[in-house]
Amino acid sequence: MTIADASNPLSNPTIAEKKLFDRCRAMRATNSRTSAFGLFAETGLPHRRMEQWKWTDIRAALTNLETPSIDLAKQTVEVPEGACVLIFDGVAWKLPETLPEGVSAHRQSDATPLKTIEGLPLGQLTASMTGQDSSSDFVSIEISGKVDQPIFLDFASAPAETAFARLAFNILPDCSVRLIEAHSGNAAFSSTLIEFRLQSGASVDRTFVQRASTAQSVGITATAVLGEKASFVQTALGFGAKVCRVETHVRFEGAEAHAELNSAYLAGDDHHIDFTSHVTHAAPSCTTRQLTKGAVSKGGRGVFQGKFLVPRSIGQFTDADMQHQALLLEDGAEVFAKPELEIYADDVECAHGNTSGQLDEAALFYMRQRGIPAVEARALLTEAFIVEALQTAHEAVRDQMIDEARNFLRAEG
Template sequence: MTTTALKNPSEAERQLTDLFSQQKPEASQKAAFEAFTRSGLPHRRMEQWKWTDVRQAVSRLATVDTAADTSIELPSDAIELRFDGSAWTIPDKLSEGLKIFAKSGGHDFAQADALPLGALASSMTGHSGEDMLMIEVSAKVDQPLVLTYHGGGAAAFSRVVFVVRKDCHLDLFEHYSGGAGFSAFLAEFGLAENASVDRTVLQESSREEVTAITTTAHLDAKATFKQTALSFGGKLCRMETRLEHQGEGAEATLNGAYLVASGFHTDFTTHVTHGAESCVTSQLTKGAVADGGRGVFQGKFLVPRTVGQFTDAEMQHQALLLENGAEIFAKPELEIYADDVECEHGNTSGQLDDDALFYMQQRGIPKPEARALLTEAFIAEALGDALKGVRDQLIEATRRFLRNQGSN
């Protein structure tokens, strides 16, 4: 494999090509890497990446000395899988109905052309037999499944494929806490008829780290996918979700919140296709950005003609600029071809209510504390559907950020 498919490759792209050439890829892995090389690391001249320039942020692959605060208490009954940047640690004992396989070899990634960093993660995993996971849920799993990611070195890649069988349910918590200079993670969900997944994601990293978390989800009839994500960003962080309703009556909830301090960048991008009748999507994203930080929201609902009839979809993005110098970029979109639908979207950004701040100060609450309390209440709405065992900790992480950084 050479860099001939890349036009004027950067140092990081040359290093990635060298990493790939050291493997013995199968056809699907070669196809995924070729899809990545058609665009290379995403950059601002690509419409969907114009506010999140990965090529500029990753000039070369290098280790980092700093790391995010990774302290979080997991649910006492959780089944934990740990990823250290190259391999998974899987417990010996699993719940009935839960099967986990460390898979070697290729596994097709159908959306490689649309998701370049997902294609990169797909091409870089499955070579050792320990870095690609297949997780099958064939019954209702009573214990929450926890995936913790903390990788070291210059680069880390992971791919996890979830197969949730008919009438089965999974509670899932994923904690991404950095550790590598550049990380690309791919999570794929396939939900059969009447299956359900309740997913909570926490992302943390340092000002030196670039992280991409790409998610795809395909929902059959009456399947339910609920996702709640909290991101603190990094030098650059992209959390991208592509979901497709493939069966009648499927439902999706995609909620998220981002809190961005000076020198941090986070990007929430979603694309939902209503490819079946009578499907429901609800999306609420809230953000708060301090001076020197950047928050990005891009959301799109696509409703095709005929198959998308009777769609019910709502998208809301609301953000606070905590200080002068904060940046927020937002692009909500509806692309509707069906004529019997209910779809709406909204986008607002502004500052905290001066009257509310004044009211709280008049009652003896210092201004920084008042700002933190109001911002916490604003953000908390988007986290209300998080898993019970970690919801309070997400709120506490939000509170800690606001006290220590966001409201200075």
């Protein structure tokens, strides 16, 4: 089968989809690349007729691919002192000459489809568009020790039509790594795929910040497979874009593993941010904690979709909790939420909660009576609401993330 055959499922492709097809066809054809693009072509760019994408229509937002004329995105967080920095410039990864002890990196020159994960059209697209002979856009990293030095991933692409980046982490038994990511590139359409495989007793602490303009469409996809007693902690702060999807899929394959997925989103006028996650408890005695908080002002849209799947028998003794809480700061703000529990095992503890509303008028009145201006009072209350979801962020950038949120809230106020 060729790339042309793989694209056959696309009906009435948009200009953007045609450009993506032409780009993939121009790359070196391999069975892996053809397979990955074929999986993407089953749906094409995600659209509102797909159940998991009904509030985040990438196809409608991305009608064409045109290079932005100026740098649009703002810097997110600064590089912590002593961090090992990997930079993706929109075409290739720039690796430091010396990596920390216990870290090895290898450039990959072929695509590999996501065979173990259903769906994920943006992940499959990124898989098909990376792994080129002439570019280091796909790098695999092995962690073979307890790496204390944080690894900083800087997605700082120059203005371009597209930017596709892929990383695959393999964390060996009882090894650990801490990642900090700044997603602030300037491509019209950027899609990032990061894969984690945590072996027995391994741990990953991932913190990232996303920011983009209303001229950009962004996809950030992550998958994590956890072995016995592994730990995966993720903390995210997102400001959205014209349309932005942050998607995380976690699968427990070893007993007594733990995952924590915390995130905060702040969406201003014409910004769209979607946090979607899917956790499969395919091993006994595993725990998941998930907290997502959001604040949306007039003209902004926030989306939360979370699902816990507990299969029969193998998911026994699962302990999982999912909470989503959102503030609609003004009339005209939109928040859509869909928390789900799909449980087939009979000895589990699973819970979810979802709330959305406005700031407490009594608290605002109390603060105004004590001389605090209305804008400042609203910002302070919203900040106090948001920061709970950022407490698990890496200590080197936690204060910066809170400052970013604080600056947004005062500007919106």
